[in-house]
Amino acid sequence: MFYKSTRGSDKKLLASETILEGLSEDGGLFVPEQIPTINIKEVSKLERYQDVAFLILKNFLTDYTDDEISYCIERAYNFDKFDSKFVAPIFILNKNCSITELWHGPTQAFKDIALQIMPLLLSIAKDKNNVKNEIVILVATSGDTGKAALEGYRDVKGTKIIVFFPHNGVSEIQRLQMVTQEGTNTFSFAVKGNFDDVQNSVKSIFNDIILNKKLLQNGFELSSANSINWGRLVPQIVYYFYSYIQGLKNNLFDINSEINFVVPTGNFGNILAGYYAKKMGLPVKKLICASNSNNVLTDFINTGIYNRKRKFYKTISPSMDILISSNLERLLYDLSDSDAGYISKLMNQLKEKGEYKINNDLHSKIKDLFWADWADDVETKEQIYKDFKENNYLLDTHTAVGRTVYLKYISQTKDFTPTFILSTANPYKFSISIYEALFGKPEYDKSEFDLMFEIEEKTKVLIPAPLRSLKEKDIIHKSIINKEHMVDEILKILGIKS
Ligand SMILES: *Cc1c(COP(=O)(O)O)cnc(C)c1O
Numbered sequence: 001m002f003y004k005s006t007r008g009s010d011k012k013l014l015a016s017e018t019i020l021e022g023l024s025e026d027g028g029l030f031v032p033e034q035i036p037t038i039n040i041k042e043v044s045k046l047e048r049y050q051d052v053a054f055l056i057l058k059n060f061l062t063d064y065t066d067d068e069i070s071y072c073i074e075r076a077y078n079f080d081k082f083d084s085k086f087v088a089p090i091f092i093l094n095k096n097c098s099i100t101e102l103w104h105g106p107t108q109a110f111k112d113i114a115l116q117i118m119p120l121l122l123s124i125a126k127d128k129n130n131v132k133n134e135i136v137i138l139v140a141t142s143g144d145t146g147k148a149a150l151e152g153y154r155d156v157k158g159t160k161i162i163v164f165f166p167h168n169g170v171s172e173i174q175r176l177q178m179v180t181q182e183g184t185n186t187f188s189f190a191v192k193g194n195f196d197d198v199q200n201s202v203k204s205i206f207n208d209i210i211l212n213k214k215l216l217q218n219g220f221e222l223s224s225a226n227s228i229n230w231g232r233l234v235p236q237i238v239y240y241f242y243s244y245i246q247g248l249k250n251n252l253f254d255i256n257s258e259i260n261f262v263v264p265t266g267n268f269g270n271i272l273a274g275y276y277a278k279k280m281g282l283p284v285k286k287l288i289c290a291s292n293s294n295n296v297l298t299d300f301i302n303t304g305i306y307n308r309k310r311k312f313y314k315t316i317s318p319s320m321d322i323l324i325s326s327n328l329e330r331l332l333y334d335l336s337d338s339d340a341g342y343i344s345k346l347m348n349q350l351k352e353k354g355e356y357k358i359n360n361d362l363h364s365k366i367k368d369l370f371w372a373d374w375a376d377d378v379e380t381k382e383q384i385y386k387d388f389k390e391n392n393y394l395l396d397t398h399t400a401v402g403r404t405v406y407l408k409y410i411s412q413t414k415d416f417t418p419t420f421i422l423s424t425a426n427p428y429k430f431s432i433s434i435y436e437a438l439f440g441k442p443e444y445d446k447s448e449f450d451l452m453f454e455i456e457e458k459t460k461v462l463i464p465a466p467l468r469s470l471k472e473k474d475i476i477h478k479s480i481i482n483k484e485h486m487v488d489e490i491l492k493i494l495g496i497k498s
Contacts, residue, residue: 008340
């Protein structure tokens with residue numbers, strides 16, 4: 001199977017080359033030339049998450065051997081890394097509604113599912129393509145991605161990972177997660193400034209031609225860990241199938257039934273994997289796209305107009321605070337029958353005018369497949385409170401956006417198709433907001449740690465072990481630097497004279 005760009009370059013790449021390149025030179029995203037189909041009855045017989053993962057990955061990563069794929073899967077999705085043998089277990093809320101928990105990995109967030117395996121796929125891709133340079137991953141993070149990337153690349157052969165986060169710009173728990181990071185090839189720095197400062201500095205490092213040349217001469221090349229790499233997308237198809245398998249096993253529905261998914265959405269990576277799962281043969285009726293107050297996707301799906309010229313809100317579901325959902329490009333490409341010229345035109349309009357409108361044919365296809373709505377912070381907190389009170393289930397802020405939107409869907413459509421809500425983070429990652437949702441504003445200035453333990457005491461919902469033990473861990477990465485010194489630090493790590 002070959003991969004090509006959504007913007008029309010005639011280059012065709014193998015899967016391993018696609019994973020190495022990340023983004024296409026013409027600015028487009030790589031997509032498979034065709035989406036493979038699989039026999040759903042066959043898939044339904046599989047027992048282990050790892051077996052489903054093998055089947056899906058094998059269909060897409062055709063230049064990897066069976067042994068290579070198995071090695072990556074067994075190393076990524078094992079009991080050391082994931083605290084559930086199901087990897088992505090379901091919690092049955094009621095007969096029609098279950099929650100697929102995607103946060104049982106080492107950093108308690110859904111990004112672990114992709115970032116635990118993607119570095120292994122990259123390391124093998126390097127060997128396959130005779131890339132001798134060491135790959136240096138640079139990440140600017142406002143919190144969750146940095147930690148998930150650190151854990152994913154930790155001790156992966158031929159790679160180093162360096163994460164920069166804004167000093168005073170991440171939560172106490174997120175900061176501790178990053179500064180206590182173990183591993184021989186992991187580095188993290190607090191940078192004075194806000195997230196934009198850090199992100200812009202990392203961008204300018206990627207674009208610094210002289211620096212990149214110097215790195216190459218010393219046997220290093222820079223790469224990013226961001227979510228548009230195909231290697232991050234393909235592992236996400238797996239839990240759509242595995243949710244279905246678990247639903248069948250628990251007699252929530254039978255083999256003739258359709259199912260729906262609700263996806264708390266930011267960059268459109270997660271829900272796009274659901275679209276591919278449907279194309280592969282999973283009987284999905286609707287993909288329900290849930291947004292927070294940054295509801296650019298709700299408007300797009302409902303009107304066919306994508307308009308990023310709008311106010312940006314900082315919400316209690318920060319991983320969904322996004323106004324440009326990059327992976328949407330892959331969907332538009334697929335639904336427009338691979339019309340790269342048309343996609344390039346739309347993406348240029350987005351860049352230059354801040355908006356685009358899709359044609360009616362494309363819009364009606366999108367409306368058949370997707371349904372979209374959004375929830376603000378007040379509704380989200382109310383839903384966390386309600387579900388804990390009524391169902392004794394503690395939602396995280398992102399998942400609660402999904403749950404709120406699902407209830408709007410039911411009340412508007414009366415569609416009671418069995419539904420899975422994808423849960424993208426453990427609630428304790430967002431302890432302050434969860435505390436406020438359950439008990440109101442804390443009376444005096446309590447630390448995030450105090451609140452975490454207080455929630456546990458009052459709700460009896462257990463804190464995941466890695467979060468509980470954070471306070472006892474050694475601080476390994478102590479540096480607080482100015483953004484002007486980021487390059488120096490990188491050179492120092494790589495042993496290059498500045
Ligand atoms: C990244 C993330 C999302 C958004 O997923 P996309 O693939 O970007 O749509 C939602 N919730 C959490 C907790 C996340 O970390």
